[in-house]
Amino acid sequence: MAGLTPKRALLAALAAAGLLLSNCGKQSEGVARVAAIGPMPKLVETVVAPLSPGDALVRQTMAQGLVRFDERGQVVPGLAERWNVSDDGLSYIFRLQTGEWPDGRKIRADDVARILSRQLRPSSTNPLKDTLGAVGEIVAMTDRVIEIRLLAPRPNLLQLLAQPEFGLVRASVGTGPFLIPAPEDAAAFPADEEAKGALLLAHRIRIPDAEDPVERVRISGGNAKALAAAFADGKLDLVVGGTVDDLPTALAQKMPRGALRFDPVAGLFGLMPTKRNDALQEVEVRRLLSRALDRAGLVGGLRVGGLVPRATLLQAGLEGIGSPAQPSWLDQPATERRTALVSEARRLFGSTERPTLRIALPNGPGGKYLLARLAYDWAPIGIKVERAPSEASADLVWIDEVAPSASPAWFLRRFRCGIAPICVEESEALLAQARSTLFAEQRAALFLEAAEQMDREQLFIPIAAPIRWSLVSGRAPGFAENQFARHTLVGLANERFSDGR
Incomplete structure (x- = not known):
């Protein structure tokens, strides 16, 4: 609201709130139907292993951290209403919102500091520690101020x-923004067949001098095929948690135009050699x-x-790194590289099997597609592949992980x-x-x-x-793709409620 006086800005905000209430009263009585694969x-x-898509969604929905992500993957206030960073980047000071845990206990900075510190102890198995x-x-x-002191600057600390791994949970409950609904809110959830066994949550949106609207969501799980079919039938508004393994299922299902959405994530997607095979x-x-x-062929498929x-x-x-230089052969068609590759394989293996x-x-x-592509690409150099029954018995392990910052x-x-089966000792000093x-x-x-x-x-x-990937219906206008594939449910059913708008 640049250019508005504080008074005009407040009037504009209240006017927008009035529009919200008049235009979406019907929606506020409904439920956003969400499923995670x-x-x-x-x-x-307590996070002791990588979270499943569903558990990550629930944790970020029910147990926000000091900060959280909005629909576009930008950092917005969570339990902390604001924060300051020192000029040298070594101190982050957060001021907490006033509030209570669901059991009525006041939220205090010392509780928050203790919960976060526990995640960083040597004994912690939090995968992001x-x-x-x-x-x-x-x-x-103070009771409402917490400081994180760093040994070196980290511009990505807020990310x-x-x-969700650093969401705040105490005695098995979090601070929201969605919570188990109060009895008066729970009555608004329809008791249909699809709701059986699902997690029902509510988020009351505080608007000054107006009736507080309530967002309601129903979260469930299931296999990709069943969820894609339910989405296509209009029984779900949003499906999240899709990976390369279940992508063919989504592509095979007839979907509304624009329903299949991809997050522009960064991360690791490829093969890690182990020490089980001497050749590797x-x-x-x-x-x-x-x-x-x-x-190019694998990605195109x-x-x-x-x-x-x-x-x-x-x-x-x-x-800070720009665009890493790719090897010159990457842009060369695979068929043009093949003769030299066959010769190299002959040199390396000789007459041995x-x-x-x-x-x-x-x-x-x-996974079947990936195995077939690897078999096809490595066949000309005489390498055969088969599926390993477990990671412990594998020569190569498929890694598919999204970077957290x-x-x-x-x-x-x-x-x-x-950490890795094969490493470079000289790199250890550089990383330190x-x-x-x-x-x-x-x-x-x-x-x-x-x-x-x-x-x-x-x-x-x-x-x-x-x-x-996700499946997104027109009933979820608050959804947006983002670089972390973390999707808030705040404002999902009405984009005017979305974070940061």
């Missing part, structure tokens, strides 16, 4: 704190496998607009010694320096040097960015 979603109190390695201390300054201990063999892949093949661990758009590689892949139709650190630290340096330019330079080492040793065989 996978088991029935639940509120996970390592991303907050620069956090030195979390302290309560990490907004992830040779860096030249790992490089051969990477060059033999027809990434997935039918995802804007998905770009890549052969580097880091991808374009990450903080070529290995059969066991690959741990998802079990759905997308725009920092290159997450990509690189995923392949450090002690990057974690402690106070200078952004030096940090970026260290990341690039470590990335070059890891790419040279082919610790990972990248394909592209991960695929995350």
